[in-house]
Amino acid sequence: MKVVETIGLSKTYVQDFLGVEYGRIKVRFRNRKVEALKDLTLSVEEGEIFGLLGPNGAGKTTAIKILMEIHYATRGKAYLMGRPLGDLRVKRRIGFLPENPYFYDYLKGWEFLDFYGQLYGMPRGARRARIEELLHLVGLSHAANLPLKGYSKGMNQRIGLAQCLLNDPQLVILDEPQSGLDPLGRKEVRDIILRLREEGRTVLFSSHILSDAEMICDRVAILYKGELVDVGSMNELLSAKTEQYELVVSGLAEAEIEKLGSGARRVLVSEGQALLIYGDEGSVQEAVRRTIQAGGKIESMTPRKESLEDYFIRQVGGGARPRSKGGAA
Ligand SMILES: Nc1ncnc2c1ncn2[C@@H]1O[C@H](COP(=O)(O)OP(=O)(O)OP(=O)(O)O)[C@@H](O)[C@H]1O
Numbered sequence: 001m002k003v004v005e006t007i008g009l010s011k012t013y014v015q016d017f018l019g020v021e022y023g024r025i026k027v028r029f030r031n032r033k034v035e036a037l038k039d040l041t042l043s044v045e046e047g048e049i050f051g052l053l054g055p056n057g058a059g060k061t062t063a064i065k066i067l068m069e070i071h072y073a074t075r076g077k078a079y080l081m082g083r084p085l086g087d088l089r090v091k092r093r094i095g096f097l098p099e100n101p102y103f104y105d106y107l108k109g110w111e112f113l114d115f116y117g118q119l120y121g122m123p124r125g126a127r128r129a130r131i132e133e134l135l136h137l138v139g140l141s142h143a144a145n146l147p148l149k150g151y152s153k154g155m156n157q158r159i160g161l162a163q164c165l166l167n168d169p170q171l172v173i174l175d176e177p178q179s180g181l182d183p184l185g186r187k188e189v190r191d192i193i194l195r196l197r198e199e200g201r202t203v204l205f206s207s208h209i210l211s212d213a214e215m216i217c218d219r220v221a222i223l224y225k226g227e228l229v230d231v232g233s234m235n236e237l238l239s240a241k242t243e244q245y246e247l248v249v250s251g252l253a254e255a256e257i258e259k260l261g262s263g264a265r266r267v268l269v270s271e272g273q274a275l276l277i278y279g280d281e282g283s284v285q286e287a288v289r290r291t292i293q294a295g296g297k298i299e300s301m302t303p304r305k306e307s308l309e310d311y312f313i314r315q316v317g318g319g320a321r322p323r324s325k326g327g328a329a
């Protein structure tokens with residue numbers, strides 16, 4: 001089942017801007033048009049983690065805001081769970097974490113969740129049980145009685161996640177859930193997203209942190225300047241071909257390392273270890289054989305595939321044009 005479907009979704013913002021500096025009018029434009037989203041056609045299948053990726057200004061938030069009916073599309077259509085936008089029964093099954101959520105920071109963690117639980121019309125007993133469960137899921141049980149204003153950025157993001165899961169949503173939409181978090185915080189959010197898929201939910205999230213998305217997404221869509229550049233699974237998008245082999249050896253004399261280095265792309269020597277990078281399998285196998293023969297030790301041998309980051313630079317880094325207009329997902 002297609003949980004999210006967009007067909008030729010487009011959004012043109014009309015900016016009416018008056019810039020004032022030191023009491024003087026500096027910039028003034030009326031009716032300036034920004035095509036934030038151009039002909040976006042894609043779908044998200046039930047039970048998958050789908051990443052909406054792209055650099056700043058790509059149109060990720062715009063697409064999400066249209067799905068949430070915070071903004072309205074200029075052209076095109078969108079469906080959630082097979083129904084046109086605006087269906088209240090569908091809305092009840094959606095959880096949403098906006099890009100820069102604003103929370104009432106004088107409320108304590110549990111009060112905040114209780115407030116939203118009441119908005120959902122959840123009975124008191126059910127609210128209590130669900131809040132306890134969610135605080136545990138996002139690792140905030142210890143901070144339940146702390147006002148939100150004492151929360152760190154990571155804690156804020158996690159309480160926001162708990163909030164968007166209160167209604168036991170079938171579809172979870174998260175706009176940059178990992179933004180502003182340190183690597184540990186990003187891992188925690190990744191783990192929560194993976195857990196949501198295990199529970200059978202569908203997750204659509206946006207990010208510009210490609211490595212985070214690469215680790216957890218079943219499929220991704222790449223947006224650039226409002227256009228869909230590509231969409232597919234990691235396997236489909238990334239070249240399956242191994243790009244290079246990284247070999248780390250130790251216990252070899254300098255002369256031996258020099259010999260091994262003759263077939264390598266790069267050699268780095270530090271603290272008794274040498275890192276050698278080879279471009280083909282034959283060369284790395286030969287180097288492994290020679291290392292063992294010379295009495296050295298193989299510390300590691302890592303075939304390195306193209307990353308989403310490499311792919312992204314290949315696609316849009318050089319200013320490449322999107323592959324196809326509104327290509328079907
Ligand atoms: N409310 C608005 N009014 C006018 N222009 C807007 C509005 N919201 C976004 N835009 C413009 O639309 C384009 C897409 O913005 P959007 O916020 O959707 O990008 P994004 O991919 O979410 O970027 P980011 O990674 O920075 O969050 C940008 O050029 C932005 O300036």
Ligand SMILES: [Mg+2]
Nearest residue numbers: 060061062099
């Ligand atoms: Mg955004």
